[in-house]
Every structure is written in C-alpha cells, then in structure tokens.
Amino acid sequence: MLSVDQPYEIVIGLEVHVQLRTTTKLFCRCATQFGAPPNTNVCPVCLGMPGALPVINEHAVQLALQTGLALGSTIPPMTKWDRKQYFYPDLPKGYQISQFDLPICDGGHLTIADPADESQTRTIRLIRAHLEEDAGKSMHDEANGRADSRIDLNRCGTPLLEIVSQPDMRSAAEAKAFLTELKLLLTYLDVSDCEMQEGSLRVDANVNLKIEKAGDTIATPIVEIKNMNSFRAVERAIAHEAQRQYHEWEETGLTIKDRTKRTFGWDDAAERTVPQREKEEAADYRYLPDPDLLPICLSVETVEATRVALAEFPAVARQRLQSDYEIKAYDADVIVNQGRGVVEYFEAVAKGSGDARRASSWIQQDVLRTMKEQGKGIADFAVSADTLAELLGQVSAGKLDNARARDVFQHLLEKRGSVAEAIKALGIESVDAGEIESLCQELLDANPQVVEDVRGGKMQAIGSLIGQAKKKNPNVNPKQFREICLQLIQSAG
Amino acid sequence: MTIPLDSAAKLLGLLASGELTARQATQASLDRIAATDPEVGAFTFVNTEAALAAADSIDQRRRDGQPLGALAGVPIAVKDVLCTTDMPTTCSSRMLEKHMSPYDATVVARLRAADAVIVGKTNMDEFAMGASTETSAFGKTTNPWNPSLTPGGSSGGAAACVAAGDVPLSLGSDTGGSIRQPAAFCGITGLKPTYGRVSRYGLIAFASSLDQVGPMAFDAVDCATLLNAIAGVDASDSTSLPVETPDFTAGLDRIEGELRIGIVKHHLEAEGLDPEVRQAVDDAIEVFRDAGAKIVEVELPHSDYWVPTYYVIAPSEASSNLSRYDGAHYGHRSPVAASEAGDRGPLVATYCRSRGEAFGAEVKRRIMIGMYALSAGYGDKYYVKALQVRRLIRQDFDSAFQNVDLLLGPVTPTPPFAMGEKIDDPLQMYLCDLFTVGANLAGIPALSMPGGLTSNNLPIGIQLQAPPLQEAKLLQAAAAFQRATDWHTKRPL
Numbered sequence: 004m005l006s007v008d009q010p011y012e013i014v015i016g017l018e019v020h021v022q023l024r025t026t027t028k029l030f031c032r033c034a035t036q037f038g039a040p041p042n043t044n045v046c047p048v049c050l051g052m053p054g055a056l057p058v059i060n061e062h063a064v065q066l067a068l069q070t071g072l073a074l075g076s077t078i079p080p081m082t083k084w085d086r087k088q089y090f091y092p093d094l095p096k097g098y099q100i101s102q103f104d105l106p107i108c109d110g111g112h113l114t115i116a117d118p119a120d121e122s123q124t125r126t127i128r129l130i131r132a133h134l135e136e137d138a139g140k141s142m143h144d145e146a147n148g149r150a151d152s153r154i155d156l157n158r159c160g161t162p163l164l165e166i167v168s169q170p171d172m173r174s175a176a177e178a179k180a181f182l183t184e185l186k187l188l189l190t191y192l193d194v195s196d197c198e199m200q201e202g203s204l205r206v207d208a209n210v211n212l213k214i215e216k217a218g219d220t221i222a223t224p225i226v227e228i229k230n231m232n233s234f235r236a237v238e239r240a241i242a243h244e245a246q247r248q249y250h251e252w253e254e255t256g257l258t259i260k261d262r263t264k265r266t267f268g269w270d271d272a273a274e275r276t277v278p279q280r281e282k283e284e285a286a287d288y289r290y291l292p293d294p295d296l297l298p299i300c301l302s303v304e305t306v307e308a309t310r311v312a313l314a315e316f317p318a319v320a321r322q323r324l325q326s327d328y329e330i331k332a333y334d335a336d337v338i339v340n341q342g343r344g345v346v347e348y349f350e351a352v353a354k355g356s357g358d359a360r361r362a363s364s365w366i367q368q369d370v371l372r373t374m375k376e377q378g379k380g381i382a383d384f385a386v387s388a389d390t391l392a393e394l395l396g397q398v399s400a401g402k403l404d405n406a407r408a409r410d411v412f413q414h415l416l417e418k419r420g421s422v423a424e425a426i427k428a429l430g431i432e433s434v435d436a437g438e439i440e441s442l443c444q445e446l447l448d449a450n451p452q453v454v455e456d457v458r459g460g461k462m463q464a465i466g467s468l469i470g471q472a473k474k475k476n477p478n479v480n481p482k483q484f485r486e487i488c489l490q491l492i493q494s495a496g
Numbered sequence: 497m498t499i500p501l502d503s504a505a506k507l508l509g510l511l512a513s514g515e516l517t518a519r520q521a522t523q524a525s526l527d528r529i530a531a532t533d534p535e536v537g538a539f540t541f542v543n544t545e546a547a548l549a550a551a552d553s554i555d556q557r558r559r560d561g562q563p564l565g566a567l568a569g570v571p572i573a574v575k576d577v578l579c580t581t582d583m584p585t586t587c588s589s590r591m592l593e594k595h596m597s598p599y600d601a602t603v604v605a606r607l608r609a610a611d612a613v614i615v616g617k618t619n620m621d622e623f624a625m626g627a628s629t630e631t632s633a634f635g636k637t638t639n640p641w642n643p644s645l646t647p648g649g650s651s652g653g654a655a656a657c658v659a660a661g662d663v664p665l666s667l668g669s670d671t672g673g674s675i676r677q678p679a680a681f682c683g684i685t686g687l688k689p690t691y692g693r694v695s696r697y698g699l700i701a702f703a704s705s706l707d708q709v710g711p712m713a714f715d716a717v718d719c720a721t722l723l724n725a726i727a728g729v730d731a732s733d734s735t736s737l738p739v740e741t742p743d744f745t746a747g748l749d750r751i752e753g754e755l756r757i758g759i760v761k762h763h764l765e766a767e768g769l770d771p772e773v774r775q776a777v778d779d780a781i782e783v784f785r786d787a788g789a790k791i792v793e794v795e796l797p798h799s800d801y802w803v804p805t806y807y808v809i810a811p812s813e814a815s816s817n818l819s820r821y822d823g824a825h826y827g828h829r830s831p832v833a834a835s836e837a838g839d840r841g842p843l844v845a846t847y848c849r850s851r852g853e854a855f856g857a858e859v860k861r862r863i864m865i866g867m868y869a870l871s872a873g874y875g876d877k878y879y880v881k882a883l884q885v886r887r888l889i890r891q892d893f894d895s896a897f898q899n900v901d902l903l904l905g906p907v908t909p910t911p912p913f914a915m916g917e918k919i920d921d922p923l924q925m926y927l928c929d930l931f932t933v934g935a936n937l938a939g940i941p942a943l944s945m946p947g948g949l950t951s952n953n954l955p956i957g958i959q960l961q962a963p964p965l966q967e968a969k970l971l972q973a974a975a976a977f978q979r980a981t982d983w984h985t986k987r988p989l
Contacts, residue, residue: 047599051820053592053827054579054601054698056733086816088870090847097819154824289870291879294705294813296734 011212013245014222015178016170017237019185020163021195022137022203023066028160029136030057030100030296035162037201041155049160051096056295063162064107064299065309066194067134070164071108072310073192074129082107083298088289093139093154103290106133107299113168114318115184116336118176127181128169137161158202164194170209175241179234182206183340187317191343199232206231210244211259214252223248224262228276231269240269244276320346328359337367344381345371348388355392358399365395369412386415393422404480406473407431434478436487442479443488446471457492465489499524502987504570504664504718511558511569518551518558518569522613525571529615529662537637538647538657540576541583542616547571550613565611567725572607573666575654576617577624578709579698580604583614587700588632589622591827591854601698602733603667603709603726610725615663618653622856623818624671624702626650627928629678630919631858638915639681641954641988645912648678648928654712655682659988665722666712671702672806673907673932675710676944680907680957683946683986685974686712687719690964691939692737694723695730703813704735706806706936715984716945716974720744723967737965744968748975755973757784758794758900763931770910776948776956777906783980784904784973794896794903798888799934805889806933807926808869808882815866818859823850830854861922890938897963902973906931907944907957935961943970946983953989 028035031048047055071078085103111129139156166185172178186204189195197204207230212223226244231237244267251257267276315323317339324335324346338349349366353359370391374384394411397403403411407429414425446468447454456464465488469481499521500506510516526544533539554569579585579597586592600608607614621631629637629652637652639645640660647656651668655678658666668675670688679686687710694709701707711722721744728741759781764774785791823829823846830849834842855863869878896903909930918924935942940961947958958977962970978984 047597050825052598053585053587053595053700053820054597055599056697056735058732058734088816088819090819090822092822092824092843095820095825097822098816287872289816289867289872289875291812291816291870291875294703294735295701 009245011214011245011249013173013175013241014170014211014213015172015175015241016209017168017172017178017181018207018209019166019168019182020137020205020207021070021166021189021197023063023162023164024193024195025060025062025066025162027060027062029060029063029134029162030160033160037198039157041153041157044157045159049095050156051159057100057293059296059299060162063134064301066162067107067132067164068301068306068309069192069313070166070189070194071111071132072306072313073188073316074108074111074113074132074166076108076111076129076132078107078301078306079105079109080303081105081298081300084293084296085290086293087135088291089286091138092152093141093156093159095139095156095159099136099138100293100296101135102133105298106131107301108132113181113185113188115177115180118174118180125171125177127171127177130167130169132164132166135163135165137163175238175245178208178241179238182234182237184317187340187342191317191320192314199234202232204232206237208237208241208244209264210241210248212245212248212252214249221252222259223252224257224259225264226267226276227264228267228269229279236269236271239274240276243274247276314343324349328353328363330359330363334363334367337371338363341371341381348381348384351388352392352395355389356395356399358395361395361399362392365391369409373416385419386412390415390422397422401480401482403431404482406481407478430477432478434476434480436483438476439479439484439487440491442472442475443484443491447488447491454492454495457489462489501525501528501571501661501664502714504567504713504721507570507664508567508721516569518554518613519548521569522547522551522571522615525613525615525663528660529657532640532660532662535638535643536640536656536660537635538618538653538660538662539573539616540586540588540619540632540634540653543583543614546582547613547615550608550611554611554613565609565725566721567607567665568611570612570665571615571663572612572722573616573618573654573657573663574604574607574614575620575651575666575668577620577669577700577702578604578617578667579700580614580617583617585617585700586634587623588620588634589854589856589859590633591821591851592700593633593828593854595827597698599698602695602730604698606726606728607667612665612725618651618657618666620653621650621674622859623700623814624650624669624674624707625814625858625862627673627677627925628913628915628919629653629656630915631856633856636915639912641683641912644914645954646681646915646917648681648908648912650674650678651686651712652678655679655684655686658682658684658712658714661987664713665718667709667722667726668712669699669702669707669709670932670936671706671708672810672929672936675712676907676932676942676957676959677928679712679944680946680959681912681955683955683983683988684712685715685719685943685945685978685984686710687723687943687967687970688935688941689723689727689967690737690941691936692735693739693941693965693967694726695728695733695736697730697732701813701817703810704817705813706810708936715978716943716971717745717748719943719974720748720971723971727967739965742968744971747968748972751787751789751972751976755784755787755789755902756792756900757781757789757973758792758896758903760796760799760903760905761793762795762799763905766909766930768909768927768930769906772948772950773906773908773910773956777904777958780904780947780958780977783977787976787980792900794900796889796892796896796934798885798892801885802889802934802937803926803930805882805885805937806929807865808878809886809937811862811866812869812879812882813866814859815863815870818855818863821851821854822847828854858922886937889934893934893938893940893961893963901962901966901969903959903961905959905961907959908932911950911952911954911956931959940964941967941970943974945974945977946986947977947981948983949986955983955986
C-alpha cells in the first residue's frame with residue numbers, strides 16, 4: 004500500500020488476550036465475576052500463599068479447545084503448563100502459569116473482509132493460542148505528592164486465552180477488521196463475553212514498517228504497543244505509531260537490525276504512543292514446566308466430539324442466510340455481524356412471516372435502529388420475533404401498509420402486547436373496496452390536473468392524492484388507493 | 497504409670513482401654529518437651545493450650561461414646577514446613593517468621609480428623625535446604641544422642657523430637673533424603689512414600705517434583721499407622737495419585753512370598769562410605785538372608801549422576817517456588833527498602849532488600865544455582881539435560897525392580913557428623929544425599945531404619961527402597977527386620 008502520502012507498508016501482528024467465560028478461575032474455585040470489592044474473590048491458591056497448589060479448571064480447557072477448533076488450529080495430543088518467571092507486585096507467585104513450548108492450539112487462521120475492497124477476503128494466519136492465568140491489578144495513587152500503590156488480586160488466576168497472529172496485517176483498518184471478526188467469532192462460540200471495558204479482551208500490537216528506498220526494502224525496529232482495550236484505540240495507535248516510526252527513521256535511520264523490540268503504551272487522551280520504561284536487560288523468563296500440574300492429554304475422541312458440537316461460525320452463518328433465505332450478501336453480513344442473537348431473531352421472523360426479505364429489511368432498519376437508540380441488546384428487545392413475524396405477515400398479505408405497520412411497531416415498542424391489540428388500540432380497520440372507490444372518485448373529481456397528468460403518462464402524480472386520502476381515512480391502503488384511482492382514470496378515459 | 501511416649505501402638509492401647517487419657521498423654525509429651533528441648537531445640541513452636549484443649553475434647557468424646565479417629569489422643573509433632581492455622585508456619589526462615597497460614601495442609605487436616613494431638617512444629621533447615629538443621633534461622637537442633645552432633649536434616653527437628661522421647665510420631669518432608677537421613681542420624685524409622693501417595697497441599701514447596709511428606713517414628717508399625725492417616729488422593733493436589741490406599745498396618749507380622757533383596761555393589765564400594773556403616777549394611781543383609789530372603793546383586797548404572805542431577809533440578813524448582821517471597825504480599829518486608837530506594841526505585845529496592853535480609857546463605861545459594869540453571873542459554877544445557885538424565889535414573893530403578901522386590905543399602909555415607917563440620921563446605925553437605933536422592937528423582941518409596949550403632953554409640957541407618965506404591969512391602973520388610981533385631985529400641989543415653 005505505497006503511495007505518495009504513505010511511502011511505506013505497515014506490518015502488524017496482534018496478540019489478543021481473551022478472558023474465557025468460566026464462572027471460576029483457571030486454577031482454583033474463586034469466582035471470576037467482574038467488579039467485586041478488591042481482594043474478595045481470592046483464596047490461598049490464587050494469592051500464591053505458601054503451600055497452595057493449582058488444580059486445573061477443565062471448563063477453561065474446553066473453551067480453549069472450542070476456540071482453537073473454530074480458528075482451524077491443530078490441537079496437539081499433549082499440552083503442558085509452564086511457569087513464566089518475573090517479579091511484579093500484582094503477580095503474587097513471582098511467576099505466571101502459562102504455556103511455553105506446547106500450547107493447546109497450534110497454528111490456525113481467521114478470514115476477514117478486505118477493508119480496502121469489501122468484495123475480497125484476506126486470510127490472517129495465526130501462530131498459536133495458549134492458556135494462561137491473568138495477573139492482578141495495581142492502582143497507583145500519586146495524588147498529593149504521595150505515591151501509594153494498591154493491589155487488587157481479584158483478577159489473579161482468571162483464565163485467559165492468548166491468541167497470537169502472524170504479522171500478516173498491513174493496515175490499521177485490517178487490524179480492526181481482524182479484531183472485529185475475532186470478537187464476533189468468540190461471541191458466536193460463547194467462549195467469551197468480550198466485554199472490552201471490563202478487560203475481557205485486551206490487545207497488544209507489534210508494529211513496524213517496510214520502507215522502499217532506492218530499490219531496497221528497509222524494516223524499522225519493532226514496537227509492541229501494550230494493553231489496548233478498544234478497537235478504536237488499536238486502530239488509532241497503529242496509525243499513529245506508523246507515522247512516528249517513519250519520522251523516527253527519517254531522523255535516525257535506525258533499522259530492525261540496530262534495535263531490539265521496544266514496548267510502548269497508547270495514551271488515548273494525547274492520541275499518541277509513548278515508550279514504557281525500558282528494561283535494563285532483555286527479559287529472561289526462565290520458563291520451566293510447572294511441576295505442580297500434570298500435562299493435559301486430549302484424546303482424538305474428545306477433540307472430534309468438541310468439533311462436532313461447535314456452534315455455527317459467523318462465516319458459515321453468512322453463507323447460510325444467503326442460501327436459505329435468499330437475501331443479499333450485504334444484508335446477511337449486516338445481520339450476522341450483529342451477533343448470534345440477531346441471527347436467531349431474523350430467522351424466527353423470516354420463518355414466521357414467510358417473507359425473509361421483508362424481515363431482513365425491517366430488522367436492519369427498524370429493529371437495529373431502535374436497539375441502537377435504546378442501547379439494548381436483542382435479548383431485551385420489546386418486540387418479540389413472533390410478534391414481528393405476525394406483523395410483517397399482515398403487511399405481506401396486504402392487510403397493512405408499511406406506514407401503518409410502522410405505527411403498529413411503534414405501539415408495540417411502547418406498550419408491548421399483541422399485534423391485534425395494537426391494531427385495535429390504533430383504530431386501524433380494513434376499508435372495503437367500495438368505500439375506497441368513492442374516496443378515489445371524490446379526490447379525482449376535485450383534482451382534474453392529476454387526472455390530466457396521469458393521462459399524459461405521469462403516473463406518480465397520484466402520489467399527491469395519497470396524502471389527502473390518508474387524511475380523510477387513515478386506514479386507507481395507499482397501494483390499493485393508487486390501483487383503484489388508475490382503474491377509474493382508465494375506465495373514464 | 498510410665499507413659500510410653502516411644503510407641504504410638506502402646507499409647508493407643510492404653511487410651512482405648514481407658515488406662516490413660518489423651519490429656520495425660522499430651523501433658524506427658526509437653527512435660528517431656530519442656531525437659532528436653534532446652535538442649536535439643538527440636539521445636540520452633542509448642543502449642544500447649546491448643547494441644548490440651550484438643551486432648552480434652554477427645555477425652556470428652558470418648559466418654560460420650562462417640563467415634564474417634566485412628567490416632568485419637570496420640571501426641572504428634574509436625575515439621576514447620578506444613579501449614580497450620582493455629583501455629584506459625586515459618587519454614588525456619590526469617591522470611592516467614594510471623595507467617596500464620598490461613599489454611600491447614602491436607603496432611604494436617606487429616607491428622608486432626610484422625611484425632612491426633614498436634615503438640616508443636618519442629619525445626620528444620622531453612623526451606624528444607626540442608627542436611628544438618630544448621631541452616632534454620634531460629635537456632636540449631638542438636639542430636640539427642642550427642643549434643644555436639646547434628647541431627648541431620650532437613651527434618652532434623654522432626655527426627656530429634658522422636659529420638660528425645662517427646663512424641664512417638666512426627667511428620668517430616670523428604671526432597672532429597674530429608675526424612676531418611678535425619679531418621680538414620682537419630683536412630684528412628686522414617687519413610688518417604690511414593691511421590692503422589694501423600695498430598696503436598698499445604699507443604700511449603702522446596703522442589704515440587706521431589707517433595708514428599710512422610711511419617712517418622714521409632715518403628716515400622718507406627719510409621720504404617722501414621723501413613724494410614726495421611727495417605728490418599730487429594731482433589732487439591734493434581735499430582736496426588738488416584739489410587740486406593742491399602743491398610744499399611746495389615747500383614748506387618750509376616751512377609752508374603754519369597755523376598756528378593758537387591759544390593760547395589762557400586763554403592764557398597766563407594767568412596768567415602770564409612771566402614772562402620774558398611775558393616776551395618778552387611779549385617780542387615782545377613783539378617784534378611786537368615787530370614788529366608790534371596791540376595792541379588794543389581795546395578796543402577798546412572799547412580800553417579802544422582803547428586804549432580806538433583807542439584808540442578810532441586811535448586812531450579814526452588815528458585816521458582818521461592819520467588820513468591822518478594823516482600824509485597826506476605827512474609828518479611830524490609831523496613832529499610834523505602835528509605836534507600838535510589839536509582840532502582842522503591843519496588844526493586846523492596847524486592848532486593850526483603851529477600852536479601854530474610855533468606856539465609858544456603859537458600860540464596862540454591863536460588864542462585866537455580867536461576868542460573870534456568871536462565872536463557874543455560875536452560876537447555878543444565879535443566880533440560882537434568883530432566884533427561886532423571887528419566888534414565890527412573891529407568892535404572894525400573895530395570896532393577898524387574899529382578900528384586902526391594903533394594904537394601906546405606907542411608908548416609910557416614911554416621912552423624914559434628915555441628916559446624918560441613919556447614920562451610922556445601923559440596924560435602926550435598927554428598928550426605930549420595931544414597932537418598934535417587935528415590936526422590938525416581939519418585940519411588942524409601943525407608944530408613946536403625947541398623948546398628950557405631951563404636952561411639954551413634955545410630956546407623958539402613959535404607960530400603962521399593963517400586964512405586966510398594967510402601968506395604970517396605971514396611972513389612974522393616975517390621976521383619978525389627979522383629980529380628982533390637983536396634984530400633986536403642987535410645988540415647
């Protein structure tokens with residue numbers, strides 16, 4: 004993606020830490036619940052008290068396995084636990100139990116829409132995904148010249164799956180597309196709630212540039228931007244870091260060969276990446292196999308049974324909605340990207356109303372808009388799929404026009420209840436053909452110019468009468484009104 | 497009545513018949529401790545009131561006809577490496593000088609469930625690192641046979657308090673010989689069970705893949721009774737073995753079938769093996785031959801690598817296990833650190849100062865060895881290589897046990913040595929483990945029993961080793977030996 008504005012290519016690899024949706028921690032039975040008072044969801048095991056020993060939470064292993072299978076990873080027959088040693092105040096054991104050389108998921112890939120050309124896809128390869136325990140949280144209070152640090156160890160031992168990509172992404176938009184699709188997949192699988200504001204999904208980005216100069220390709224030193232917890236932050240941090248690296252290279256000329264990887268943070272307020280304290284020496288984690296935990300051997304039967312039981316992936320859902328419901332790729336995409344709840348809602352409405360396209364268009368416009376306005380999820384949506392299906396069924400059958408259907412929908416949103424109740428409450432009655440005919444005649448008589456225009460071929464002239472007709476009788480079906488008017492003009496002609 | 501504090505079996509008989517109350521037994525133990533401990537120094541903590549209260553509760557329940565545990569009313573001492581809620585758990589280290597564990601070790605909970613009366617915690621080498629109990633931060637324990645000699649280590653206090661007649665039973669822990677070597681030095685019987693036979697939950701880790709809790713007593717029968725109380729799978733320890741726990745006291749009056757005893761000639765000809773120890777081993781061989789055992793020569797080709805392999809693996813795991821003592825969460829925090837933070841910042845100063853102040857020389861030495869052996873560039877050369885050799889060592893035992901039921905040999909190269917004799921020569925101290933570390937590296941059970949006295953009237957131990965989970969066989973053979981000899985009845989003058 005070289006251009007005059009951007010005389011370089013960005014190379015991005017992501018490390019995504021996903022909190023798995025278990026009720027208890029990875030190596031003890033403490034709750035993983037977010038927002039508990041500090042240091043209340045803790046026990047000797049997650050506090051690293053002398054003598055305490057870890058015991059694996061098998062649910063976490065199962066969720067990691069599901070994720071790996073969905074990402075096309077190879078699941079090795081044996082996976083083990085290692086200790087990663089470093090001193091940090093929110094790491095009570097002085098080591099983190101993680102996986103070093105035998106991760107639970109090896110390789111894999113994720114296919115995303117190419118942000119530069121939506122009709123194309125890009126496949127981002129994965130290196131691995133491994134399980135590990137989270138550390139605690141340090142809170143630094145440096146107000147009033149004091150330097151208090153408080154440590155909350157509630158998060159210690161929370162199960163994380165770290166998904167590591169190859170450096171296959173070439174723009175901030177691609178990184179964002181990767182994260183969006185990954186989050187969608189994880190929520191489809193129900194392996195994580197991906198609540199980024201609660202830290203359930205955190206991202207580190209490894210970024211450097213390839214600069215073309217005089218027929219040579221120069222790579223800039225790699226920077227790891229740590230711990231971003233919004234997609235917007237990731238996108239902006241990468242964009243900023245690319246600029247920063249380019250300017251730095253212009254100034255210093257340093258390449259990847261001259262400098263080891265550095266760690267930066269993202270300052271959201273200042274909108275810039277900032278270097279974090281450089282380590283005096285390269286980190287030496289002194290990995291060793293954790294002697295307190297046995298290796299996990301996953302049988303072929305377990306892996307296959309998990310594969311068979313996997314929930315539908317978003318990519319599969321997109322294809323299926325197109326073929327089963329004959330809706331456009333774009334529409335399928337919008338629905339699927341809203342998550343599994345919206346897909347299920349759509350399918351119920353499509354089947355119940357017998358009109359998938361109408362269901363698709365109503366959901367994309369009315370339902371999603373309302374959800375956004377109300378800030379609610381589909382699970383809390385006031386109009387159930389069955390109710391909406393009934394309403395749209397009546398529209399398709401010609402019993403209600405779209406405008407009246409929207410009135411009913413609005414009524415249902417506010418008052419709930421059934422479609423029949425809403426119709427009754429709004430005073431909607433079906434108008435018989437004779438009544439409409441006399442109304443048509445009356446208006447045509449009063450508007451000879453319209454009759455003239457229609458005869459001259461300007462069919463849309465009737466539109467101006469529809470408004471008047473609705474004023475006189477709100478229950479008039481505009482489509483029916485229009486047809487009868489045309490018949491009257493023709494027969495009079 | 498003389499209260500027989502040298503036999504749990506006799507005590508249990510008297511308690512059951514009502515000739516003795518638990519309070520009387522406990523008071524006798526406490527009185528004996530008061531008399532001997534000023535010189536022996538076996539205890540780091542004596543829990544007088546709680547022990548008497550526990551005894552009273554047992555007596556009350558006996559009077560009420562309620563069911564009682566298998567050790568009801570028997571005084572017992574517990575090595576200070578095991579977590580207890582009602583006594584400090586210090587590992588004989590300044591680091592944990594005031595540490596009160598929030599939970600009981602599984603073995604301690606099992607002792608309480610068996611209604612044993614825990615009278616106190618016993619002295620040890622700091623963090624179980626040593627072979628003389630001289631590295632304790634809280635003073636030395638002397639050998640009850642001669643106060644100028646060490647009781648061995650690291651379970652020196654646990655061995656000495658039995659030898660001194662304070663309690664009939666104690667619990668020790670054995671990482672490289674820490675039950676067997678002090679048992680040999682103090683003239684008692686000690687058993688290191690199969691790795692995983694007894695839960696490690698609440699045993700403060702030294703080297704997790706080698707540590708094992710085990711019983712110490714005057715004879716094999718009492719060891720069996722104590723092993724019954726503590727053995728068995730524990731859901732809190734992933735490495736505890738999911739196997740049935742047999743009644744180890746059953747069938748101790750006979751040896752089932754032909755007993756084939758293996759002798760490792762290489763060990764009997766080892767440089768530095770004291771002639772009197774050698775003689776005791778030869779005598780023990782004759783005792784078994786007279787009892788009808790078949791004596792077979794076997795080879796353990798990799799036994800020259802036991803000590804070097806052990807002294808890579810044990811310090812590596814120790815350096816990891818001890819990294820949790822960082823001055824942040826529990827244990828010693830340097831009061832000086834904050835004031836002298838300097839360039840390193842208060843955090844690093846706290847780590848360095850706290851660990852520097854609270855760990856003793858031997859602990860520091862092993863942390864340094866372990867850090868080095870695991871560090872980048874050396875991990876493969878030392879740690880991974882040691883793991884490979886460890887596998888060969890296990891294979892040696894497997895092959896040997898194809899032809900024999902048990903192995904017989906010395907426990908220690910020498911009889912008890914003098915205080916200060918080896919403390920400044922770590923390599924000499926490490927060689928005390930010459931014959932014992934093999935069992936820890938292979939995970940097999942091994943027992944030490946009194947097998948003679950030197951010309952200076954000092955105990956000599958005989959070691960028996962068995963295939964995994966064959967503790968019953970070890971105890972049977974030891975009980976047979978103790979019927980044929982009276983070494984286990986010898987007491988310090």
